[in-house]
Amino acid sequence: MSDYQTIVIGAGPAGTAVAYPLAAKQRVLVIERDLFGGTCPNRGCDPKKMLYSAIETKLLANHMQGFGLSGEPQINWPDLMAFKRAYTSQIPVGTQRGLTSAGITTIHDAPTFIDAHTLQIAGEKVTTDNIVIATGQTPRALDISGHQWAKTSTDFLDLDQLPNRITFIGGGYISFELANIAAVAGAKVTLIHHNDRPLKAFPQDLVDALINQMTAIGIDVKLETTPTEIQQSSGHFTVQTSNGAIESDLVINATGRIPNLAGLNLSDIGVLTDEHGIQVNDHLKTTVENVYAIGDVVSRREPKLTPVAGFEGAYVAQSILGSTTAPIHYPVIPTIVFGTEKLAQVGVSVNTALAQPDVYTVEHLDVTHWYTYNRIKDPTAQALVVKDAAHNVVGIASLSSVADELINTFVDQLTPTGSPIYAYPTPASDLSYFA
Template sequence: MTEQYDVVVIGGGPAGNAIASGLQAQGKSVLIVEADLWGGTCPNRGCDPKKILLSAVEAQQAAQHLQHQGLTGTPTIDWPALMAHKRGYTDGINDGTLKGLQHQGITTLHGQAHFQNDGQLAVGDQVVSATDYVIATGQRPAILPITGQEYFKTSTDFLDLDEMPKRVTFVGGGYVGFELAAIANAAGADVHVIHHNDRPLKAFDADLVQDLMATMTADGVTFDLNTDLQAIEQTDDGLQLTAPDFELTTDLVISSAGRIPNADQLGLENVGVTFNRHGIQVNDRLQTANPHIYAIGDVSDTPVPKLTPVAGYEARYLVQQLTQPGAAITYPVIPTQVFAVPKLAQVGLSATDAADQPDKYRVNTLDMTKWFSYYRFGARQAQARVIIDQASGQVVGATLLSDVADEMINYLTLLIEKHVTLAQLQQLVLAYPTPASDLQYLY
């Protein structure tokens, strides 16, 4: 007998868990299906474990900044101990997430979901049916289709390494490549980042990306730009990477060339749902071409960054839609960041776009390296580009490069979203001296 539910959620990551919990609280009967680890990518093999590893890098960097300025001796990273610290967190995610869902009264099922020709959903040998379905299956690392692609490892493998190899190479200069390169370099590896053109991190301010690369290069990371990798071959000395006029031997090669949506194994063609390399196609109510099937989070093709907080935002919106239908989704301003060393963060209008309308926007380019907030801990790099709407005097965009860019970008996000002018900001008294007390000088 086919089990019937109000809603079946496919994917037990941040987006799926959030919508399942929200719908259950609204009295809906909910089944959630997960094919891999409960909790999804972010806490198991993504943002959270990455940030745990980065914590040791940040501590090491802080000590290096203050060498002979109050500190003597730089700590070294004990990779096995750091990995044990990471696993102390990640090892409990799967079971803890599953128990949390079950405690809420949400029915759970483990297995690969696949829509059948009759529109019902098969999970293994079990068939379930629902009034509505929500797909929240996320993304997975892309593997470049080159000769020897079987030698590629991914970010999943890197974030669970027992030992750090002597030589590590990342193929792809996006978020993942920069972030993991910074970690591997700090842990003592000889690190290369290979990128097919001369513009890695293309969504970010080009000048600040160059500044970030210069700092990472000074720390020992080698960037091999305009290098279109063609083959990987196992040799006696390691893995040999080849491209036109380029050869490199390494011990570990990570494909960091983006991510692809987990949409190809769901049988979507059987229920009239379409997808492309950007994800499942949805309308402005997160609804697919099939009116009873929705997609949220990283698997959906939406015009916003693929981030965990965005997945949660979409889940909360869709809970409302499935209980009390209303207006189309609108997104707030969304910050993005690269947890490299130093950190690069951006929100709102870019300096490039602002430069096309000089009568409308003013771009403040600031070198903050000698400002007290950065001088006190010996920062090597603290840069900002802040975009001001000249008519309103409000901040409408910013890009930051510093050790505290991840903190500062949230402050700027609030200033943009709440349309705060300098005069309004100066009506507040903020703790001093802190990065927040510097905000008034960014206008």
């Protein structure tokens, strides 16, 4: 008999989502080599949103100046960081305690595959019927001279003091969100991106509008600018680029993330991977029958987001227990950038619609005069609505202070049955806790 019926590698949102349902009927082991709880609650979306709460409040207060408010609030970075740490400091211990309370065995170590049913952990061999890999992603290193001077989002989210000058390298979610936080908190911020199309999954009109907002609050957005070297001198840094030098007190590398596969020896047991992660079929099984992969470590076209990871974990638990044999079916998945305003979309994307004008139409709405946006004096609120040939709304993208609330309303409309996936973290994403 195997030591365990299922071993889960990774104790983040994906790993815990599969472990808990299994624990009632199986012997389950969860292995975590880093922080229990994973990236999102420890050094990702949750702490980012904790910091963003004060930033969002300041931005909303700025909108209301002269409309009943006078005097702008100021960000106290040490107090804000203490607020964040009060939350994140509890996550690893709390997560491990919760797993243990559910009867799940936990080990804090790095496992290595011996074969499809055997792992080596802390010098000992452990056997199992099923293995679920949920190891997530890790920041991609810069491939330039002086790359060692660049820090990551993990470092930014735990700064004791906010530096005067910060340079963000990359044009994705992380750069845009953290650059906004830093600038509103008082830093002089530069964001560089190697081409002219950052946040390329979103409609260009709305991305351009977001960049205009960022520029208005002092963020220097440099597109078509490639970093070539980072130089360090007396604690300060110079980022050499294709368009000149940028002086900085802190350089953040946010050029993307790669699958966290180091040390697992997957190729030795026949699990196929590519640059995007572990290859799986429509049952989230790898090329080895009893080995599954879920969450951000998977190579798939769906966005790599916390609620998607949890959705996959719940599905694999049902699959292992035999309560479903159907392939996984993803509902509509909302995506959101928490910037100077929130940029969100769900359903058929505007980019897809514009590429198929015989199938879809796109309507651009300026909604600043609508009651909700006028009430909060949202200066640039707008939406792009995608309709099919029958004039049904099949997708929407929005840039506004309340785009998260709007997008979750459309999630409900576009998910008539099954379990919806809400933008995270938002009030709607907390609904499962009421069950």
